[in-house]
Amino acid sequence: MKFILTGIFILLFSLVTVAICKINELKNIQYNQPEFADKKILTVYYSHNGNTKNVAQNINYIVGGDIKEIELVENYPNNIFTMSLLIRKQIKDGYLPQIKDIDISNYDIIFVGSPIWNFSMSLPMKAFLKNNNFENKTLIPFFTYSGVAKKRKIVEEIEELTNLKDIKKPLFMFENGICLVKQQIINRINNI
Numbered sequence: 679m680k681f682i683l684t685g686i687f688i689l690l691f692s693l694v695t696v697a698i699c700k701i702n703e704l705k706n707i708q709y710n711q712p713e714f715a716d717k718k719i720l721t722v723y724y725s726h727n728g729n730t731k732n733v734a735q736n737i738n739y740i741v742g743g744d745i746k747e748i749e750l751v752e753n754y755p756n757n758i759f760t761m762s763l764l765i766r767k768q769i770k771d772g773y774l775p776q777i778k779d780i781d782i783s784n785y786d787i788i789f790v791g792s793p794i795w796n797f798s799m800s801l802p803m804k805a806f807l808k809n810n811n812f813e814n815k816t817l818i819p820f821f822t823y824s825g826v827a828k829k830r831k832i833v834e835e836i837e838e839l840t841n842l843k844d845i846k847k848p849l850f851m852f853e854n855g856i857c858l859v860k861q862q863i864i865n866r867i868n869n870i
């Protein structure tokens with residue numbers, strides 16, 4: 679009996695959660711950010727498992743403009759253990775992976791997204807920031823993660839790599855954020 683009641687409770691809870699998510703998804707997704715008026719916007723992201731891609735696509739859907747993926751010349755191994763070992767070695771050696779060029783010259787506002795790796799931004803995002811000139815551009819970083827990151831150090835690293843002094847406060851999104859993703863993005867954009 680206790681087992682059946684627990685099952686019914688979980689089912690009802692899931693249904694209510696899905697319903698709330700759906701209602702929020704259907705809400706009018708307008709943002710109010712005068713700084714974006716008449717500006718050319720680009721969303722750039724690196725994503726290994728798809729979470730950051732999902733957030734990037736939501737940002738692009740909300741703000742418009744273009745979206746581009748940071749692609750590696752040589753992909754990381756799929757095996758998480760091998761990949762983690764390689765990333766750890768690359769961080770220790772100060773190595774940045776080779777990435778394919780992305781032309782950012784036509785854009786004024788650039789959202790740049792990445793997963794958090796080892797408490798910091800991913801190495802492909804570091805390579806992207808290092809390879810490009812962000813002079814006179816507004817950079818808005820965003821990250822997906824499971825909850826642990828050196829947030830202040832990340833901002834310092836971005837400033838160092840780009841030579842920019844006034845980085846916008848990054849948006850951090852939980853990796854399993856299936857619900858309210860758009861709302862969180864809009865709230866962040868409205869408060870830039």
Ligand SMILES: Cc1cc2nc3c(=O)[nH]c(=O)nc-3n(C[C@H](O)[C@H](O)[C@H](O)COP(=O)(O)O)c2cc1C
Binds near residue numbers: 730825
């Ligand atoms: C090699 C590796 C290291 C990670 N390190 C961290 C970390 O330090 N802190 C954290 O909160 N999440 C960490 N994560 C979790 C990812 O940041 C999270 O799953 C992210 O949403 C993945 O994004 P993606 O699906 O776009 O690749 C790590 C994941 C991987 C694969």
